[in-house]
Amino acid sequence: MAEQKSNWFREHSLFIVLFALFVVFLVGMAITGFEVYNEEQVEHGASPIGFLQYLTTGAFGEATFENWESEFLQMGAYVVLTIWLVQKGSSESKPIDEPMEQDKDPRTVDVGPRTPWPVRRGGFVLVLYENSLAILFFVLFFLSFALHAVTGAAAYSEEQAQHGLPGVTPWEYLGTAQFWFESMQNWQSEFLAVAAIVLGSVYLRQRGSPESKPVHAPNDETGA
Incomplete structure (x- = not known):
């Protein structure tokens, strides 16, 4: 029994560690953001608020969702762009x-009991399934985008009120330069990071990583 438990953690260790790091940094962001928020409250002559109340503020929501939005946009765009676009020599590219195997039409393969149910079912279910990874990321992107607009509008309106100015609705906030500045400052960095690994993996290596070509592989060898 102990051996099975150890194997299960090993088999899922990448997701477990990544998700644990997400939780650690999210908690760290919440704690430090709470301190910054209360410092700004005192500077504006307002009373500090409790930690749980801070988690419901537009300031915390906007800081969270503007980052999630950019991450999901990056991953969704990368999944779709790599269907058609290539980079010679990159481990992140399909061979030229x-x-x-990923290009094969699932309608032409032999199915078995371990074949995913949507492939065996076919029809519209299969159409959704064969595009489900991109769909997932773009659904998460648009959800985060909407939550960014809602929480960002609340944070923006609170700041406006401190200066005696009227607040805005989420729809009105979408038309402000502030909203697009918050979005694009993250979008540009996400695509720069992806471009860096696409080009970097042409000439550089990391032994043991599936994101790298074998150390001995020629620079012009394309694909994993």
């Missing part, structure tokens, strides 16, 4: 002019 060579068919891959």
Whole structure:
């Protein structure tokens, strides 16, 4: 029994560690953001608020969702763009002019009991399933985008009120330069990071990582 438990953690260790790091940094962001928020409250002559109340503020929501939005946009765009676009020599690219197993039409393969149910079912279910990864990321992007607009409008309106100015609705907030500045300052960094690994993996290596080509592979060898 102990051996099975150890194997399960090993088999899922990448997700477990990544999710644990997400929780650690989210908690760290909440704690430090809470301190910054109360410092600003005192500077404006307002009373500090409790930690749980801070988690319901537009300031915390906006800081959270503007970052989630950019991450999901990056991953969704990367999943879709790598269907058609290539980078010679990159481990992040499909091989140039060579068919891959991922390109195969699932309607032409032999199905078995371990074949995913949507493939065996076919029809519209299969159409959704064969595009489900991109759909997931873009649904999460638009959800985060909407939550960014709602919480950002609340934070923006609170700041406006401190200066005796009227607040805005989420729809009105979408038309402000502030909203698009918050979004694009994250979007540009996400696509820069992806571009860096796409090009960097042409010439650089990391032994043991599936994101890298084998150390001995030629620079112009394309694909994993």
